[in-house]
Amino acid sequence: MQRKAYVPGVAVLLAALLAGCTSGSANGGTADDSKGSNTGTTASAAEPGKYRTLPEACGSVPHDTLDSLLPGIKQITDEQQREKAYAGDATLTYDTDRRDGCQWKVESTTATDHLLVDFERVVSYDNAVSDDAKATGVFAGKETAAHLPEPSASSSGTDTSPSDTATPSSPASSSGSASDPGSDSASASETPADLQPRTLDGLGDEAFLNDKLSSASSAARQRTVTVVFRTSNVIVTIEYAEQPTASTDAPDSKEMQDRARKLAQKLADALNG
Template identity: 50%
Template sequence: MAYAPGAVLIAALAVGCSSGTGTGDSATDSKPGAPTTSAAPPGKYRTLPEACRSVSPATLKDLLPGSAELPEAQQEKVFDGSPAVTYDTDRRVGCRWKAEAPEGARSLSVDFERVVSYDPSVSDDDRAREVYAKKEAAADLPAALPGSTDSGTPDTSDSPSATASGKPGKAGGKDAGKGSDAGADGKTGSNAGGTDTGDTGDGSTAESLQPRVLDSLGDSAFLDDLLTRAGSTAQHRTVSVVFRTSNVIVTLQYTAQPALSTEIPDSKELQEKAQALGRTLVDGFSE
């Protein structure tokens, strides 16, 4: 029992040292005026939809003429689509569908990209705005004509083209055939399968079908329309709709290639169907 006071003293000294060290650390961590940082908020979407199930069979039947007449087994194969090869399905997924009919071939592809910012000071949404803006700038959209809008005044917050000056397309270049339909004789006109420089007879004009910013699709969107001539016998039109909703960017491409080389795909039809699908995909994100 004689050793008890010494043991108590040693224990007291140990507690005192430990207590003093803890107090010092606490004082260091709580210096007045120390800067505090908070990470930018994450994006709204943490996952992506299943790309090959993002378009309903009913919609595919409408977008891919001739698919409804196929035998059931072939029809199911067409509607199943072909998934895109990606290395991170949490960040990017896609799918492609194609059908051929006596009048020509149609194909559709969708791509979903979930943008993630690795900079704690930049939110996922802000990073997605940057990515979307680069895509729109790369599309090189023509300048909007005075007074022309897509169902109202475009939201130009993410639109580099809002301040860019439009340049006429160069023959044989990226803009050749863009937004207009050149017939076999080089002239444009609705009889060539698309639009002319005036009224097309259905209330639309060539100007209203030009590649443009869309003001009523997601947070920001644009439409591109490109007529491609591959040699002297084949030509196809691809309408692309790209939109951003929060931190996800969606790109859909709808392509038509008539069986006859003298026919030109109808720009108005393809644009209307592509935009309708875009609205359906946006609604799917809000469900």
């Protein structure tokens, strides 16, 4: 009896099908393994800021500086009360590595003085934006909100450093900023350019100063000097206010600005180590 002839084409077809199945499973495994490896092309994250922590605000101001800013401290006769005044009161915060502040309020025979020191560490959660860039934007917002006047032609946008010895300013220099609707109504042109609200040179990466005097119609004329500066991703705010006991007196602008700026420089130097 004649056998059926063996058909080579069938064998070839079976071999091709088997090879295809084997190849498909191998390619499938390679695709799964390489799925995560393609993420290596993602751009690297922006640089973090220089500062990862903040100094303790209540311990940041030396006693001799507090004596200058808050003259009433030295007039406190009770030692425990005096030490409490030096210690200050910490402001409410939920994360001292992100924000820390302290305030002092002391009365003297001639005035009531208030000091606030605030440290803010800015962190960017956008991988494309560095902490420094984020802090620059935050600082710009604070400067815009201050409504600083345009620098006069005589000042050419420059700034002078605080003098070693504060000298009394003229009555005109004690007027408030014209940019502040709640300040004295005297025009900014009556205030020397070096005492007007302005940007500051040589303090951190960027800085500005604001100076406000309450209206002449107020019961007591309180002056508030604010200095804000940024160094890397930390923004420091100093608010120094004085309200004389006599309603006819106005706090001296130059003296208060010099004191606030000297404190700002000390804090900047401490941050830079």
